Structures are given as C-alpha cells and as structure tokens.
Amino acid sequence: MSTKTDLRVPELDFDTPALKRHRRIRGLKDRGATMGIAVGGSSVILAVLLICFYLLYEVAPLFQGATIDKARSFALPAGEAGKSLYLTSEEQAEVGFRVAENGDMIFFDLANGDVMNRVVNPHSSVPTAFAVESDTSHEIAFGYEDGRILVAKHVYKITYPNGERLITPSIEFPYGEEGVQVADYPIRNITMRDSSDRMTLAIMGDQQADVIRFTKDVNFITEEVELTEERQSLPFVADTQALLLSGDQRYLYMVTSTGDLSEFDVRDMDDITLKAELDLLADDAKLVSISYLLGQSSLMVADTSGRVSQWFNVRDDATNEEILTFIRDVKQPNGITGVAMEHRRKGFATLDEKGSVAIYNSTSSRQVIDEVVSDGSARMIGFSPRANGLLLEDSKGIHFFDVDNEHPEVSWTSLWGEVWYEGYQEPTYTWQSSAANNDFEPKYSLMPLAFGTIKAAFYAMLMAVPLAICGAIYTAYFMAPGLRRKVKPVIELMEALPTVILGFLAGLFFAPFLEENLAAAFSILVVLPIGILLFAFIWSRMPQNIRWLVPEGWQPMLLIPVVVVLGWFCVAMSPVIELNFFDGNIRGFITNDLGITFDQRNALVVGFAMGFAVIPTIFSITEDAIFSVPKALTQGSLALGATYWQTMVRVVLPTASPGIFSAVMIGMGRAVGETMIVLMATGNTPIMDFNIFEGMRTLAANLAVEVPESEVGSSHYRILFLAAFVLFIFTFVVNTIAESVRQHLRKKYGSL
Incomplete structure (x- = not known):
C-alpha cells in the first residue's frame, strides 16, 4: 500500500496588511532620508554660497567709482574784497573760509553763502605775498611791502546751546596783530613752517632772499612766547615762482616758472648748502x-x-x-x-x-x-x-x-x-594698515599675506606629508593588526588637540628651545635616519631566535628607545657642535657669516608645530585608503611572485592614490586656513622672504589680528574681507583641482 506526499509549496502572500504597512513605512523612511540628505547637502552649498555673497557684498564698495554732485551755489561772499587766495571749510563742511585778495579773511555759511564773520586784515596795506603753512594746522601767512609778515590762524569753536550744534569761527594771531618785521625790503614770495619749538620762514624780494628761523621760548612769568631769531641770506634765483619748506624744516625749495628747482639744506643756519638742482x-x-x-x-x-x-x-x-x-x-x-x-x-x-x-x-x-x-x-x-x-x-x-x-x-x-x-x-610689496601718526600712508598690499600663507603651508606640508604618508603605509600594510588598533587611534587623537595650545607651546616653549639648540635640530635630521637604518641593519643580522622574540609587525616598538636616545644625544651634543664648528654661536654664524636674517619665531618653528597639527589628518585618510585596497589584489600580486615592497609600490599605492591625494589636499587646506599656530609662533611679520629662519604673516592670522580693531566700513575693514575672499577662492580652487585629479586617478586605477 503506497501513500502520496503533498509536496506543494505554500503560496506566499506579499500583500498582507502587515507587509503593506511595512513597505509603506520603509518607503516613507526612504523618501525622508532622500529628502533629508538633499536638504542637508543643499543647505551646505547654500551656506557656502551665502558666505561667498556676503564677502562680495562687503568687498564690492572698494571698486565702485566715486561720485561728485553739485549741492548748492551762491555769489562770492564779500565779493568786493576780491578773488580768493585760499578756499576751504571747517570739519563739518558747514562753514566756508576764504582769504580774499585784499587780505580780508571771510567766513561764510556753506548752506546759502551768507557772511558769518569777516575779519579785516590788521595791516593797512594789501598783502604782496601769501602762503599756507598746512591745511591741518589752519595757519596762513601774509607778506607786505614794508617787510613785515602776519601769521593768522582760523579756528572754530563748537558749542551746543539748546542741544543744537553751533559753530563759531574766528581768527587768532599767534604772533600778534602787528606781525613780525623780518625784512627791510618788499616781500614778494613767502613760505612758512611752524612747530611747537620753532618757526622757519623763507622770504624773497625783488633782488634778495633770506631764510629766518625763530626759536620759541616760553616766558614762565608772563607765559608769552619769546622768539630768538637766526637769519641767513640765500642765493637769489630770478623768475622764482614758488618757495616751499619741508615739514621737518630741513629742505627749502626754490622753483622757477619753467620748473627749475634749487634744493637747499637749511638744517644748519650757519652752513646752508645748495643740495641739488633739478628740472x-x-x-x-x-x-x-x-x-x-x-x-x-x-x-x-x-x-x-x-x-x-x-x-x-x-x-x-x-x-x-x-x-x-x-x-x-x-x-x-x-x-x-x-x-x-x-x-x-x-x-x-x-x-x-x-x-x-x-x-x-x-x-x-x-x-x-x-x-x-x-x-x-x-x-x-x-x-x-x-x-x-x-x-x-x-x-x-x-x-x-x-x-x-x-x-x-x-x-x-x-x-x-x-x-x-x-x-x-x-x-x-608692503602691508602696514595703521601707524601712530596722522600723516600715515596706508599700505594695503595683499602679496605679503598671500606669500606668507603659501610659505607657512609649504613648510608645514614639507614636514607632515612624508611622515604621515610613510607612517600610514607602514601602519596599514606592514604593522601587526593588534598594534595597528592601538597606534591609529592614538595618532588620530592628536587631531583633537586645540591649535591654540599647539601655538602657545610652539611660541613660548619650542621656539626658544629651538633657538638654543639649533645645532641639535639640524643634527637630528642627519643622525636620526642614519641611526634608524643602522639599528635596522644590526637587527636584521641578529640570530633568528632573538629576532623571533618580537612578533611579526611589532618591530616598530623597538625604534621608540632608539629615537629617544638619538634625540637626547643630539640635544646633549648641541653645545659641543656649536662650540667646535660655529665658535659657540650658530645664530651669529647664520646672521653674520651667511648673511641670513634669523628670528626666534620663524618658519622652521611653524613647520614643526603646524606639521604636527596636520599629520593626523593626512595619516588617518591615507591609512584608510591603503587599508581599504582589496586583499585579493595584494594576494594575487604576492602569488605571482612579487615582493611585499613591489606589491606596495605597484599595486597598493596606485589603487589608493585617489585617497592619498585627497588626504594631502585636505591637509594642505588645513595648513592654509590655520590661524592660531601661525599667529602665535611666527612673529606675525608681513614680509616676503622664503628664508626658513624668518617669520611671516598669513591671511588667516591677519584677519584674526586686525578685524577686531578695524573701523566698520573703512577701506581697511573691507580689504580684510577681501583677504578673506581671497582665502576662500584659494581653498575653493585647490579643492576643485584636487577633486578633478582624484576623479582622474580613480578612473585610471579603478580597473586594478
């Protein structure tokens, strides 16, 4: 008797309410994730664009043209006094001031031209010469037919009756209304410089010229200024149209109508010399x-x-x-x-x-x-x-x-x-945005800042790239997995150190230490590689039973005491090296014998300090890129007879090259944008010199220093935003090029 077994597979129902609900929820999650990712990515792009547009908004006024618009016109105030010899206004541009041909000094309302105050020249005759000491001192001088000069000063007193500003103009005569008798001939040309301790005049008549210096002394009883006169004749230059004294009362210039200039040095009144003649x-x-x-x-x-x-x-x-x-x-x-x-x-x-x-x-x-x-x-x-x-x-x-x-x-x-x-x-090329005096000429060249940014990044990358990449290669490919799990987190933990702490240590500890042990710093660069290679050679010749005591991939632990001992040895031998090879002063040798400027806080300090900050970034990304290379590629290469080194150079590194290149570019971006280390460890001097023993100032450090002190809306303020925009564009261009190169490498080696 036989029995039949029912082998029919039960039908699956994919449209049950539970599955429908599950698919609906999963669909909502997928759409939510898609939307969230899209919104997040778009927000990042939007934020970057907004930063860019805000920088442009602040920078744009720098390159806008100026405008001039007529505000008002009126008849010449006190026109019967003649044309103007001098025309200006007070600080608020509410009161105008002009000196008329007859010597009268006239203040007028710039709103309607009404005369506010007219000061008749105290001298009875019309002036034959006129000069302005400077626009900022408000002093003017008149010369007359009788050889007398009159010095006047227009002043403005501001008061606030009933809460409204009231400007009251007036004329002062620092040396009296009678003036000062300085010549026995008619004065046809005059120039004047006045300071707190002396006044120098140069006058010219029809056939004679003199320079006169008055030394000022204050009478402690009457508090009047007493003048002590020194006089010296000058060579008469025919057809002289202009006399001019320099602000420091050192040089006197006589200029003819055809542009022939005679320059006199009048510092020593007893020895006035003709210094130069120019056309x-x-x-x-x-x-x-x-x-x-x-x-x-x-x-x-x-x-x-x-x-x-x-x-x-x-x-x-x-x-x-x-x-x-x-x-x-x-x-x-x-x-x-x-x-x-x-x-x-x-x-x-x-x-x-x-x-x-x-x-x-x-x-x-x-x-x-x-x-x-x-x-x-x-x-x-x-x-x-x-x-x-x-x-x-x-x-x-x-x-x-x-x-x-x-x-x-x-x-x-x-x-x-x-x-x-x-x-x-x-x-x-000079950056100097401020000074102590009011006559300062602002210097806004961005070249020293851009150069300093590149210089700092170069020396930092020069230290960080070889160490980070070589360390990542060994850690990912040769190091024992157990040791790798300890080393990699420790190095990545270095990235958590605040850069302000690194800058503080670099500026206050490492820079003085490096200056005192400069011979050790350079000897380490020679002794350490040779010592490590020598130790590796000796270790390779040790008996196998000794070498096998150290598990495979743990050999780097043996180098720790080697590095420590060799570093200590170089520091200990630094005074000996300095004494025997550099007469006990290596800094003096660099400065005097080599002619190289040496600053304590320099690019070498920045290279070590900022390189230390950049190494974790480059190491971590490079190590991940190398470790992510498929094991099948390395095993296939080894199976075909290649050595570990050949496999690393010809298979692993090309495959990981996109990631390695990205690591270098990200590290460079970190170095370019670094602020606190270069701010505290470089001396912050905006100079253009690739000398490793001199400092620099970077764009980022300059922003940190000067933005808090700049006047909002000023040229200085907007140029600082322009510097930020330059830094933004620089990093954007570098990242764009890096991404293009990375994609090219990815396509080229993606088929391996």
Whole structure:
C-alpha cells in the first residue's frame, strides 16, 4: 500500500496588511532620508554660497567709482574784497573760509553763502605775498611791502546751546596783530613752517632772499612766547615762482616758472648748502603750482601741459644722502589751472582750463573722478577736511559739491603690485594698515599675506606629508593588526588637540628651545635616519631566535628607545657642535657669516608645530585608503611572485592614490586656513622672504589680528574681507583641482 506526499509549496502572500504597512513605512523612511540628505547637502552649498555673497557684498564698495554732485551755489561772499587766495571749510563742511585778495579773511555759511564773520586784515596795506603753512594746522601767512609778515590762524569753536550744534569761527594771531618785521625790503614770495619749538620762514624780494628761523621760548612769568631769531641770506634765483619748506624744516625749495628747482639744506643756519638742482617739467610746460601732500614729504608739481608729478627724497645707499626723486605722474589732456590737496589722505584734485575736476590718489595711482563741473572761468578749488566736500570758485561765485569717495587708496596695483611708498628706497610689496601718526600712508598690499600663507603651508606640508604618508603605509600594510588598533587611534587623537595650545607651546616653549639648540635640530635630521637604518641593519643580522622574540609587525616598538636616545644625544651634543664648528654661536654664524636674517619665531618653528597639527589628518585618510585596497589584489600580486615592497609600490599605492591625494589636499587646506599656530609662533611679520629662519604673516592670522580693531566700513575693514575672499577662492580652487585629479586617478586605477 503506497501513500502520496503533498509536496506543494505554500503560496506566499506579499500583500498582507502587515507587509503593506511595512513597505509603506520603509518607503516613507526612504523618501525622508532622500529628502533629508538633499536638504542637508543643499543647505551646505547654500551656506557656502551665502558666505561667498556676503564677502562680495562687503568687498564690492572698494571698486565702485566715486561720485561728485553739485549741492548748492551762491555769489562770492564779500565779493568786493576780491578773488580768493585760499578756499576751504571747517570739519563739518558747514562753514566756508576764504582769504580774499585784499587780505580780508571771510567766513561764510556753506548752506546759502551768507557772511558769518569777516575779519579785516590788521595791516593797512594789501598783502604782496601769501602762503599756507598746512591745511591741518589752519595757519596762513601774509607778506607786505614794508617787510613785515602776519601769521593768522582760523579756528572754530563748537558749542551746543539748546542741544543744537553751533559753530563759531574766528581768527587768532599767534604772533600778534602787528606781525613780525623780518625784512627791510618788499616781500614778494613767502613760505612758512611752524612747530611747537620753532618757526622757519623763507622770504624773497625783488633782488634778495633770506631764510629766518625763530626759536620759541616760553616766558614762565608772563607765559608769552619769546622768539630768538637766526637769519641767513640765500642765493637769489630770478623768475622764482614758488618757495616751499619741508615739514621737518630741513629742505627749502626754490622753483622757477619753467620748473627749475634749487634744493637747499637749511638744517644748519650757519652752513646752508645748495643740495641739488633739478628740472621738474618736460618740454615747454610752465609751472602752475607746487605743494605738499599730507605729511609734507611728497612734492606735487602741476604744470600747464596737464601733468601732475610726484617727487620725494629717497636715500641713496652709496652716499647715504637723500636725493629728490621722481616717483610717478598723472596726465590729462587739458592744461591745469588749480590743484587742491586732501587734508587727511594722500589724494589731490586738479582743475583744468575747461572747468573739469579730476580727483586722484597718489598711492594707488587711481583716478576716481573726472567730470566737468564749471565753465572755463573756474579759477580755484579746495577740499573740506574730510574730503567729502569740494568748493569751487568761478566767475559766477562759489559752488559746493558733495563728494562720495570712500576708498580711493584701493586699486589692483596697490593690492597686488609693487608700490613706491613715501620714505622707501624702491617700490615694494608692503602691508602696514595703521601707524601712530596722522600723516600715515596706508599700505594695503595683499602679496605679503598671500606669500606668507603659501610659505607657512609649504613648510608645514614639507614636514607632515612624508611622515604621515610613510607612517600610514607602514601602519596599514606592514604593522601587526593588534598594534595597528592601538597606534591609529592614538595618532588620530592628536587631531583633537586645540591649535591654540599647539601655538602657545610652539611660541613660548619650542621656539626658544629651538633657538638654543639649533645645532641639535639640524643634527637630528642627519643622525636620526642614519641611526634608524643602522639599528635596522644590526637587527636584521641578529640570530633568528632573538629576532623571533618580537612578533611579526611589532618591530616598530623597538625604534621608540632608539629615537629617544638619538634625540637626547643630539640635544646633549648641541653645545659641543656649536662650540667646535660655529665658535659657540650658530645664530651669529647664520646672521653674520651667511648673511641670513634669523628670528626666534620663524618658519622652521611653524613647520614643526603646524606639521604636527596636520599629520593626523593626512595619516588617518591615507591609512584608510591603503587599508581599504582589496586583499585579493595584494594576494594575487604576492602569488605571482612579487615582493611585499613591489606589491606596495605597484599595486597598493596606485589603487589608493585617489585617497592619498585627497588626504594631502585636505591637509594642505588645513595648513592654509590655520590661524592660531601661525599667529602665535611666527612673529606675525608681513614680509616676503622664503628664508626658513624668518617669520611671516598669513591671511588667516591677519584677519584674526586686525578685524577686531578695524573701523566698520573703512577701506581697511573691507580689504580684510577681501583677504578673506581671497582665502576662500584659494581653498575653493585647490579643492576643485584636487577633486578633478582624484576623479582622474580613480578612473585610471579603478580597473586594478
């Protein structure tokens, strides 16, 4: 009797309520994950773009053009006094001031031209000479037919009655209303420099010229200023159109109408010497004006051909003498009729014969404005102290213009090119954003900062890349798994060290230690590799029963005492090496014999400190990339007869090359953006020198130092944002190139 077995497979129902619910929940999770990943990735991209756009928003005003708009016009205040010899305003650009041809000093309301105060010149006659000491001192000087000079000063007292600002202008006479008798001949030309302890005058008559110095002494009883006079005659130069004294009262310039300049050294009143003779003008041009820029260092020479040239003294290395040198010029098609200097910046404006006003900045060599604002009758212009207003006088009266010119000192040349700054012997790349005096010429070259960033990253990578990659190769490929599980976390833990701690240790401990043991630092570079190779050779010749005491892959532990002993030996021998080979002073040998500048906080310190910070990043990614190479590839290579080293070089490294390259690029990005280590361990000097014994200043460190101190909205503030944008673009370009190379390597070796 036989029985049949039912072998039918039970049917599976995939549409049960539980499975439907499960699939629905899983679908929701998948869609949620997809959406979350998309939103997260998009948010990261959006955040980066917003950072980029914000940087551009802050930087854009630097490169916007300036504007000039007519605000109001009115008849010449007190026009019966004659045309203006000098035209300016007070700080708030609410009260105008002009000196008329008859010597009267007139204050007027810049809102409507009404005369606020008219001070009649105390001298009975019309002045025959006039000079402005400087726009910032507010002092002016008159010369007269009888050989007398009168010094006046326009001052503005600000009060707040009923909570409203009230400006009260007045005239002071520092040396009395009677003036000072300085000559027995009519004064035709005059220049003056006044300081707290002395005043120097240069005067010229019809056939005679003199320089007079008054030394000031305060009478302790009457508290009056007593003047002690020194006088010396000067060679008379016919056709002299302008006299000019330098701000330090050292040099006197006589300039003829054809541009022939005679320079006198008047430091020693008993020995005034003719220092140099120059021709300032080209071709047949005639002198229009010669005046000083802010700081009284640069001469600005304007002529009828439309050219304004800048000259200042440059020290000659051979003779150690200062030589008046042509620096740069600007040209325009029309003849110039007037020039005005900005009171607080290295800028100036020109007025040409067609009524066009052009505004320039000498440092950046940038023309920011060139507009026709009047007719051909325009004869004089003057800036308000803040350079936000411009006064122009023509046959119709006075016109006041609002000027929006916030960042004239910024140009492509001033940011990335060599600029010849006042007091420098040659054009340089310089970053110096502030100084102690008000006559400072800002220096905003980003080249030293970009160079310092690359220099710091180079020396850091020079130390970190070989050690990190070689360590990762050995750890991933040759080291015992048990030891690898201990070593890798320890090295990765180094990345958790705050960089401010590393910078603190590098600046306050390692830098002085390295300076004192400089011979040890260089001997370690030689002794340590040789010692390790020698120990490896000796170990390989040891009996097998001794070598087998150390498990395979644990041999690196034997190198720890070797490295410690060799390092201690080099440090201990440092004084001996220094004494026998460098006369006991290796730093003096480097500085004096080799001619290399040595700073305690230098690129060598940064290389060690920042390299220590970058090593964990490069090591971790490289080690993962090598360890992730499929074992089948290495086993196949070994099975075909290749050695471990051949397998590593020809199979493992090419396969892992995309990951290794990414590790190097990420490490470089870390080095480029590092702030605290370079801030604390480099001396923070913005210089361009690849010398390993000198410091640097990086873009990131500069931002950390200067952003908190900068004035919001100023040129300095926006240039710092430009530096941040440059750093952003640099890292973006490097990462883009790195990703492109990584993808190329991945395609090339992905088939292995």
